[in-house]
Amino acid sequence: xxxxxxxxxxxxxxxxxxxxxxxxxxxxxxxxxxxxxxxxxxxxxxxxxxxxxxxxxxxxxxxxxxxxxxxxxxxxxxxxxxxxxxxxxxxxxxxxxxxxxxxxxxxxxxxxxxxxxxxxxxxxxxxxxxxxxxxxxxxxxxxxxxxxxxxxxxxxxxxxxxxxxxxxxxxxxxxxxxxxxxxxxxxxxxxxxxxxxxxxxxxxxxxxxxxxxxxxxxxxxxxxxxxxxxxxxxxxxxxxxxxxxxxxxxxxxxxxxxxxxxxxxxxxxxxxxxxxxxxxxxxxxxxxxxxxxxxxxxxxxxxxxxxxxxxxxxxxxxxxxxxxxxxxxxxxxx
Numbered sequence: 001x002x003x004x005x006x007x008x009x010x011x012x013x014x015x016x017x018x019x020x021x022x023x024x025x026x027x028x029x030x031x032x033x034x035x036x037x038x039x040x041x042x043x044x045x046x047x048x049x050x051x052x053x054x055x056x057x058x059x060x061x062x063x064x065x066x067x068x069x070x071x072x073x074x075x076x077x078x079x080x081x082x083x084x085x086x087x088x089x090x091x092x093x094x095x096x097x098x099x100x101x102x103x104x105x106x107x108x109x110x111x112x113x114x115x116x117x118x119x120x121x122x123x124x125x126x127x128x129x130x131x132x133x134x135x136x137x138x139x140x141x142x143x144x145x146x147x148x149x150x151x152x153x154x155x156x157x158x159x160x161x162x163x164x165x166x167x168x169x170x171x172x173x174x175x176x177x178x179x180x181x182x183x184x185x186x187x188x189x190x191x192x193x194x195x196x197x198x199x200x201x202x203x204x205x206x207x208x209x210x211x212x213x214x215x216x217x218x219x220x221x222x223x224x225x226x227x228x229x230x231x232x233x234x235x236x237x238x239x240x241x242x243x244x245x246x247x248x249x250x251x252x253x254x255x256x257x258x259x260x261x262x263x264x265x266x267x268x269x270x271x272x273x274x275x276x277x278x279x280x281x282x283x284x285x286x287x288x289x290x291x292x293x294x295x296x297x298x299x300x301x302x303x304x305x306x307x308x309x310x311x312x313x314x315x316x317x318x319x320x321x322x323x324x325x326x327x328x329x330x331x332x333x334x
Contacts, residue, residue: 004220005253009206009229011175012145014074014100016043018251019230020244021177021208022237024049024078024103024149026110030289032275034069036268040241041248042233044074049105049113052081052090064280066097076101078149080108082117082128084135091139091146101144104132106164107151109183120183123154126167133171145174149210149232152195155184161195162202169203177208177232187235196226208232215243216250239296241268262301262331269297270324277317290320303330 008017022029022037024046034045047065054062068075077099079090087104094102106129108119115121122129129148136146148168153159165176178199180191191211200207209228213219214236223231231251236243242260249256260268276290294311298304307327314320 003223003227004251006223006230006251011147011206012101014044016074016230018043018248019206019208020044020247020251021230021232022046022244023210023232023234024076024105025234026108027289028238030276030279030281031067031069032272032279032289033293034075035275036241036272037237037244038070038073041244044076044101045069046076046078046103048078049108050077050079050090052079052086053083055079055090055093056083056086066094066099067280074100076103076147078103078105079136080105080113080118082122082132084131087132088135088139091136092141093139095140095143099144101147102136102140103147103149103177104129104136105149107149107177107179107183109151109181109186114183120151120154123151123158123160123164123183126160126164129164130167130171133168133173137172146172147175147177148173149177149179151179151181151183152192153182155182158182159195162198165199165203165207169205173205175206175208176203177210178228180209180211193222193225196222196228200227206230210234213247216246216256219247219250239293239299241272263328265297265301266324266328266331269294272297273321273324287317290317294320294324298327301331303327 006018008015009019020043022042022045026048029048037045050065051062077094081087091102105119106122113119150164152161161178178196180193180195196209206229208230209222209226210232213233219231246256291311295308298307310323
């Protein structure tokens with residue numbers, strides 16, 4: 001059965017056409033990264049995960065994470081925590097900031113998140129997860145939608161995504177994103193699209209597919225298996241904003257374009273670099289972010305191994321910019 005073009009998805013006051021989303025990513029989803037994704041076709045982006053305990057206590061470092069990317073684009077904030085009162089407070093706070101959507105993270109597998117009962121640990125406490133959704137809905141008073149991101153289960157012996165999704169839907173969730181791995185897998189093995197398919201069959205709200213989407217082929221496969229209403233991209237976007245261009249064309253039933261040549265990749269890399277330079281983050285973190293993205297963008301280019309080694313050894317932005325100019329010359333002369 002042909003599924004393309006994929007139907008637009010309306011969530012709250014926003015319409016995603018096509019329903020193509022950049023995942024919330026810790027230490028990655030800063031405004032510069034989100035703007036690049038939007039330029040190439042992402043219809044919704046999220047901030048980094050925001051701890052509700054920190055917002056409840058007025059911690060400035062957490063509050064600074066709540067930043068839109070482009071004033072003309074919809075944006076969401078992903079929160080995590082395990083206290084209904086803190087969830088309700090944070091949801092109300094975000095609603096007043098004119099956020100378009102609030103997502104509750106119930107899928108992060110990282111130890112420092114799950115050890116406090118947050119993130120993917122919620123897969124073991126569905127009743128508490130429902131209370132968090134109810135609290136968030138109470139906090140926003142119907143002004144904006146509450147959504148959630150879950151995993152297939154805690155481990156292979158406790159696959160419960162369909163049941164979890166049903167519970168969250170009854171609690172007030174307006175959309176569910178499902179990553180087809182268990183928490184115990186973290187990011188190893190393969191994401192199981194058939195679990196996502198079971199969630200789609202179980203609930204009446206939109207389901208977004210996530211996990212192992214790296215190109216149009218993998219996106220097409222997961223959508224055909226799951227019948228999900230949209231897709232969320234995470235690791236497939238690292239150094240590769242073109243994935244949003246390609247997937248936007250796929251979802252709209254348009255022809256795919258050729259991959260970018262080295263000079264085009266470097267042009268976009270420099271564009272991203274300029275946005276990273278302007279970002280309102282600590283100078284030390286800014287340099288780390290720049291190195292990380294340059295390494296991703298340059299991957300598979302001729303001479304990139306030495307380039308990345310030199311970049312990681314650089315101590316200041318001026319040295320990095322000189323390295324980029326020298327790296328670019330080999331492609332300009334070819």
